[in-house]
Amino acid sequence: MAVLGVRAALGATIFAHGAQKLFGWFGGGGLSGTAEGFEQMGYRPGSTMALVAGMGEAAGGACLVLGLGTPAGAAAVAGTMGVASEMHLRNGFFNANGGYEYPALIGLTAMSLIVSGPGRVSLDSVTGHCLDRPWMRAVAGASVIPAVATVVARKRTALAADPRAANG
Numbered sequence: 001m002a003v004l005g006v007r008a009a010l011g012a013t014i015f016a017h018g019a020q021k022l023f024g025w026f027g028g029g030g031l032s033g034t035a036e037g038f039e040q041m042g043y044r045p046g047s048t049m050a051l052v053a054g055m056g057e058a059a060g061g062a063c064l065v066l067g068l069g070t071p072a073g074a075a076a077v078a079g080t081m082g083v084a085s086e087m088h089l090r091n092g093f094f095n096a097n098g099g100y101e102y103p104a105l106i107g108l109t110a111m112s113l114i115v116s117g118p119g120r121v122s123l124d125s126v127t128g129h130c131l132d133r134p135w136m137r138a139v140a141g142a143s144v145i146p147a148v149a150t151v152v153a154r155k156r157t158a159l160a161a162d163p164r165a166a167n168g
Helices: 002-023 030-041 046-066 070-091 101-116 134-160 163-167
Strands: none
Touching (some): 070 134, 101 134
């Protein structure tokens, strides 16, 4: 039951975070506001990156709440939170200062769900773990770091090529 509690709380929290990006729910900026912010931070094109981040959070969060496709859902959450951690890195560790504490904790918790699995109370369990095979867990866990590194490298390349970033 402990895994269910962690999985559901994490999934619901990150689903809401994604809904802010996608739909403007819960005081979020919606796709246009999120895209604008991403564009300014160097995540380009901003509209595509906002959609990918919002979907990773909302769909990944929904998968975690349901315990369905847990490895893929947890990897989506861990990946988006890895990128979010990089966004906040310059502010130090603590969330109170805009640091990476919150996204790092969410991402590491999602990684632990890849390893632990969804628990007994889950749709993965009901379906005979057809979307939660050991090889799927291995692929999901191994995909997170390269995915985050690729997104961050693209951002750094975009900023290096932007004359406004050098003057900003």
